[in-house]
Amino acid sequence: MNRLLIVDDSLVMRSRIARLCASGAVGGIEIAGQAANGLEAIEVARRITPDCVTMDLTMPEMDGEACIAELAGLLPEARILVVSALSDKATALRAIKKGAHGFVHKPFSDAQLAAALKELMQ
Amino acid sequence: MNSATGLLGKYRDLVIAIALFLVLDLGVLLFNFYASGRIEADTSKINASGELRMYSQQLAKALLTLAQELRDGMPIQTSQAQISESHANFRKALAELARRDGRDDAIAQWLSREALANEADLLRRIETYWQPLDGTVVPLLGKENPEAIDVEIAVTKVVARNIKLMQLANDLTQHLETEAVATAGRLRSIQITAILLALVNFAFIVFKFVRALRRSDRVAEVAHEETDEILATLREGLFLLNADGSIGSQRSLSLDNLFGRPVRTGERLSDTLAALVEPDTAAVAADYVELLFKDRIKAGLLDQLNPLSEVAVRGEGEDGRQRRHLSFAFDQVRKDNKVAALLVTVHDVSEQVRLRSELAGAEEQLRRDVDLLLAVLDRDPGLVAAFLVSAEEKIELMNADLQQVEPEASAYAGMIDRLFRHTHAIKGEAATLGFGTVAREAHAFEDRLVPLRRSGNISGKELIPLAVALSGLREQLERLRGVYDKASNFARPAQGLDPVLRQIERLTRHVAQDLDKQVRFEAVAAHLPVLPESLATLLREAVPQLVRNAVAHGIESAEERLRAGKPAEGRVRVEVERQAGDILAVSVWDDGRGICADSLRRQLVDSGRKSTEEAARMSERDLFALLFEPGFSTAATANPHAGRGVGLDVLRELVARLGARLKIATVPNSYTRFTLLVKA
Amino acid sequence: MSYRSLRPADIEVFSEAISHFFATATSDPAQVRSAYVIERGDPILWNDYNGVINVDGGFAGCVAFSAPRSLLSHVLLRMGEQDFTDEKHRDIVGEIANILSGRARRHFGEGLSISTPAAFCGRDNAVTPRARSTPYAIPFRWHGYDADLVVHLDVLA
Numbered sequence: 002m003n004r005l006l007i008v009d010d011s012l013v014m015r016s017r018i019a020r021l022c023a024s025g026a027v028g029g030i031e032i033a034g035q036a037a038n039g040l041e042a043i044e045v046a047r048r049i050t051p052d053c054v055t056m057d058l059t060m061p062e063m064d065g066e067a068c069i070a071e072l073a074g075l076l077p078e079a080r081i082l083v084v085s086a087l088s089d090k091a092t093a094l095r096a097i098k099k100g101a102h103g104f105v106h107k108p109f110s111d112a113q114l115a116a117a118l119k120e121l122m123q
Numbered sequence: 124m125n126s127a128t129g130l131l132g133k134y135r136d137l138v139i140a141i142a143l144f145l146v147l148d149l150g151v152l153l154f155n156f157y158a159s160g161r162i163e164a165d166t167s168k169i170n171a172s173g174e175l176r177m178y179s180q181q182l183a184k185a186l187l188t189l190a191q192e193l194r195d196g197m198p199i200q201t202s203q204a205q206i207s208e209s210h211a212n213f214r215k216a217l218a219e220l221a222r223r224d225g226r227d228d229a230i231a232q233w234l235s236r237e238a239l240a241n242e243a244d245l246l247r248r249i250e251t252y253w254q255p256l257d258g259t260v261v262p263l264l265g266k267e268n269p270e271a272i273d274v275e276i277a278v279t280k281v282v283a284r285n286i287k288l289m290q291l292a293n294d295l296t297q298h299l300e301t302e303a304v305a306t307a308g309r310l311r312s313i314q315i316t317a318i319l320l321a322l323v324n325f326a327f328i329v330f331k332f333v334r335a336l337r338r339s340d341r342v343a344e345v346a347h348e349e350t351d352e353i354l355a356t357l358r359e360g361l362f363l364l365n366a367d368g369s370i371g372s373q374r375s376l377s378l379d380n381l382f383g384r385p386v387r388t389g390e391r392l393s394d395t396l397a398a399l400v401e402p403d404t405a406a407v408a409a410d411y412v413e414l415l416f417k418d419r420i421k422a423g424l425l426d427q428l429n430p431l432s433e434v435a436v437r438g439e440g441e442d443g444r445q446r447r448h449l450s451f452a453f454d455q456v457r458k459d460n461k462v463a464a465l466l467v468t469v470h471d472v473s474e475q476v477r478l479r480s481e482l483a484g485a486e487e488q489l490r491r492d493v494d495l496l497l498a499v500l501d502r503d504p505g506l507v508a509a510f511l512v513s514a515e516e517k518i519e520l521m522n523a524d525l526q527q528v529e530p531e532a533s534a535y536a537g538m539i540d541r542l543f544r545h546t547h548a549i550k551g552e553a554a555t556l557g558f559g560t561v562a563r564e565a566h567a568f569e570d571r572l573v574p575l576r577r578s579g580n581i582s583g584k585e586l587i588p589l590a591v592a593l594s595g596l597r598e599q600l601e602r603l604r605g606v607y608d609k610a611s612n613f614a615r616p617a618q619g620l621d622p623v624l625r626q627i628e629r630l631t632r633h634v635a636q637d638l639d640k641q642v643r644f645e646a647v648a649a650h651l652p653v654l655p656e657s658l659a660t661l662l663r664e665a666v667p668q669l670v671r672n673a674v675a676h677g678i679e680s681a682e683e684r685l686r687a688g689k690p691a692e693g694r695v696r697v698e699v700e701r702q703a704g705d706i707l708a709v710s711v712w713d714d715g716r717g718i719c720a721d722s723l724r725r726q727l728v729d730s731g732r733k734s735t736e737e738a739a740r741m742s743e744r745d746l747f748a749l750l751f752e753p754g755f756s757t758a759a760t761a762n763p764h765a766g767r768g769v770g771l772d773v774l775r776e777l778v779a780r781l782g783a784r785l786k787i788a789t790v791p792n793s794y795t796r797f798t799l800l801v802k803a
Numbered sequence: 804m805s806y807r808s809l810r811p812a813d814i815e816v817f818s819e820a821i822s823h824f825f826a827t828a829t830s831d832p833a834q835v836r837s838a839y840v841i842e843r844g845d846p847i848l849w850n851d852y853n854g855v856i857n858v859d860g861g862f863a864g865c866v867a868f869s870a871p872r873s874l875l876s877h878v879l880l881r882m883g884e885q886d887f888t889d890e891k892h893r894d895i896v897g898e899i900a901n902i903l904s905g906r907a908r909r910h911f912g913e914g915l916s917i918s919t920p921a922a923f924c925g926r927d928n929a930v931t932p933r934a935r936s937t938p939y940a941i942p943f944r945w946h947g948y949d950a951d952l953v954v955h956l957d958v959l960a
Contacts, residue, residue: 107901
């Protein structure tokens, strides 16, 4: 069972991702924790050591890019999927380079996110 | 294992055929052995059978000699020895004939069962006849002095049986000879058949083998051709990108075309891209490709970040029109779960991009001509103010229309018509007053509307450029308003008709100049101490349209006029007069070609709006009414003064709004007069 | 500082973002009705919920998503939400504004730096204009609800 940490400043987005995972559309995944910004994400990740992370980029306190860099050092085994509305490629690529594994645009359909999560866990 | 079965499977027929060939050959060889053995045996039996006859004769002769010698008291040793020899030889030949080797086996039985039976039968009969002889002759052999009586008996028996024995031996010989010939013939047939079979088999093998070879050659050839073909004609480019960032040797020829220059094996993609795309994009692409070579990254999860998914090629058509766009797609080629190379596919997507950008239709901003605006200040401030108020009102109406329109085709169509009328009115007024910047903005707005008006299927998105164009028009009006507000502090509005007529005269000259026509403007106006609002509106909004129409449609070119026997210079006259019952009449008259009912009919038929019969049935009144329908124009091509099919359409709305009446009088090739009647 | 106002293509990118968002996130398309100019003096936000993204970088202004509560409730429902608190509505209106302006970076590039969303209820006058050019509204209809995306943006030269 892969343990997932959801990082997004939008409550609705977090619960949408959580529901998708709970629905069984993505097999072998369980929600281990949620965080509304980068700082909180680091703190939660230390505690729960997730296997996978979905990461928003535009967030208050600490943005996704900085958070990915921290997490990559903290949990080198964790796989990070960037889920963001930022569609300019240079920024997203920078975030991936810091240690993420994939990218999904907001808005996304359930099927899109489910497929990305499955591929992330493979 | 699998491939071995596969190999056998593929060559099964061939393997069986060759095995059969070997079996047949071996069979023929063995059969030859057999046949030669059989022929040898047959020959020796034929000889033996011949000997039987001979020895039987010899025995008889020797016995007769013995009997004679006994009677004559002569020595008998020689004849006794002869008897003994012939007897032994006879038995030997008989034994030879009785040997069954090679005659009881299956092949012999199958070949000549009946003949062998006959042979055995004959042999038995010979033995039967021989047996008593043997019994009488054997006792004679050991004795030195055989009894004469015994010899006589033996002679009698031998002579009596010799004929029959010779007969039987003869029969046997003949039988054996015939049978040997027959058997040899049968054996030969079998051999020939077997050899033929082997030959057929051989031919089959050769045929089969050659065909299989040729087929596989052809398949290989075709496959080769196909690969060449694919790589040569693929519109999309294909290449392998090595981990060191170099382009591999396996790539399609079309790549050269796509990149606009020959690609070398081993060339670095970053160099290729540096020459091909903007530096920013090339830098992002380098990052992207680097990430794709990381084993933890899955290409599928980064698709959305591909900076080369639709990229403009540098250095071509910098005006942005003919610029080519390429699309690169990357697939990871993994070995042992490590990314060994990237398979890169390149498409030319210029056409798609062009279509999209055409839809987007990035508009060139209109030049703002403040100087001209300032020059406008020498116009009558009253007219400017009135224009501003009416134009601003129209802009507001148009924006409200855009805001409230329901997303339905009919609502869109109605709105486009209204926008067209308002814009056209603003354009006309602005041109009359000489506000070129406003008129140009309005004209640009009309340009946006034209395709929408023709399209039966408008979507909300297509209205976006209208909002922007409207904003541009509004901006120009605001600019004008700003200047006017400042200027109006020290300008006093003029009164009466004169300023209005001067503006109209200016418009007439302007339109005539633009259309390269010679026109004289005349104005005849009643004295009016105050300008009633209805008349002012007509003069501001309707008359400019009518004058524009008169110059554009009515007045002919100088040559045409001369050919028609008219003066080269055409005349346009505006008259304002008071009629009975507080009615004011404004008319615009020109001495041009008039309106020809027949040419209107023809135009209706040509444009497909009416059939020939329907058009023929229409009255002049109905035909002229068409001039006031939206979208109807008599000019062949659109220019700023004619041809949009708007103008008279505006008039109709205005007439309705003011409760005015409109009259048309026309004589082809002579004149046209539009008269507007309004209550004072 | 000089600026240029928006071109049709600049605004169309937002219209496209609306279509894309609703098609992808709710699998029901939104119908962009039109586009119009917001008159000077008119409030740029007027609906029940308004999500505002401030834009900086080579740009000045904001992108605002203004929608009736019912539309947002319906979107929440589509996303599988069960409770429809005020907080959820504020959250989603901000998130949509964020997603729509995020997508605009495709067109405007990395220079379009966008803030985290701020959500307002009703005709809050908390929004002071940050751009000088004309604000545009893109009215659209989704499931019978009317909402607007407001684009008030100067492209700094």
